Amino acid sequence: MTQPPVNLADRPATQADSPADQSDDLLSELLRSVRLSGERTTEYAPPQTFSIGFAETGSLHIIEAGELDLRLDGNHQVQHLRRGDVVLLPRGDPHHISNTDNNTQAMAAEGNTPEPARWLCGTFTIGDPQASHLLGSLPAVIILGDARAPAPEGLEVARRMLLIEMHSPSQGSAVMIARILDLIFIQILRAWAAGKDAEPNWLAGAFDPQIGLALSAIHRNPGHDWTVEELAHTCNLSRSAFAARFVDRVGKPPATFLTHVRLDAATDLLRGTSLPITLIAERVGYTSEAAFSRAFKSRYGTPPARWRRDILGR
Known part of the structure; x- marks a missing residue:
């Protein structure tokens, strides 16, 4: 018999659920151990020349238009991002996102105007990023997109749901946004761990x-x-x-x-x-x-x- 959930956010428990099923879920163990939860979302459409810093929070970037560069603070390597890329920084590493200088200069030389950059950013609160080796062993940056590991189909649905809640907020929108961000976090980690290029890692081992x-x-x-x-x-x-x-x-x-x-x-x-x-x-x-x-x-x-x-x- 199906039992009612204790909290409205919980799904009903069924006879098919068992302690063994739950204890095998190492990704859920990660989320519990670091007390990670979705926080808020912001739309960015900055001027042609920009550099925006992000620090002390887990970050998600969904590139909607244009091209831009991502740099981890203290690291000279540049990650070039374009429309359709989905970027997750699960550990909250400080980073900057800026316009792509080479692209801007090349298009200007040809007499064209580069497409303005626009992206959606979601943030996550992390209770104690240093307390869990699970979080610490994840890559600083995970990027999914056509030119890299393909993004899960569900990400597009989640993105649309985020935009609806942001543009037409109603009662419960704050909780909806937080839960959607949680779902996106899980989807990205699943896709990364299942990819052929995933580094040896606890999550790859769990799969x-x-x-x-x-x-x-x-x-x-x-x-x-x-x-x-x-x-x-x-x-x-x-x-x-x-x-x-x-x-x-x-x-x-x-x-x-x-x-x-x-x-x-x-x-x-x-x-x-x-x-x-x-x-x-x-x-x-x-x-x-x-x-x-x-x-x-x-x-x-x-x-x-x-x-x-x-x-x-x-």
Whole structure:
């Protein structure tokens, strides 16, 4: 029997849903761990010469017209963008978008006027971009478009829905825009991870029918004393085949990935509970507080007790 949802935004639970189905969803785990959510949208149609900076927020750019350049701050590489490109900066890396000088000069020399640039920008709030290795291991910039990885068909539907809510706002439009941005974020990550040119990454691994089983097992129980043999058995692979396939898909050995997941879990417990450090260390799979503190400091540059005081402001 279908049960009514607890919140209006939730879909009804059915008998087909199971805890195993939900625990295998590593992308949802990412969104929960960094508390990422869509925020707002803005339409940009700047003058012919412009440079606009974006910082400290996840950003989505949908190019509607013209051509423009994207530069990450501190990086000289230029990403040339054109109509139809969809750009996601999931980690919130500071960047600038500007007019394309070469294109403007070339068209002016030919006596033509370049098409004015116009694009739609959506922003995402990120609770703690440094707290999750999942977010930190994503590329700084993901670009989908005809000349690159093709954009999912659903993106065009989402874009139109955004424009409707922006141009004809009504009751609930703010929530609608936030939810549509969330959907676009997920669609882009899915398309990128499934693409042929995707770098080895946890999300690409999650799409692997065998390695995905091991990743899900680790996330379900990071405190378990996992061995390579046990994880290989979960995937129905030999130890050597599993280890090689894991590195090929995820880009790091199983033990390294497990350490990152454990420390992610530790930050959640440090931030959200008053449990003593010793108990947190035990819950995330460390046999001693000293070993846990060393691993934590190696990643975050500070012991867990001090990290907790700093993050809670006390």
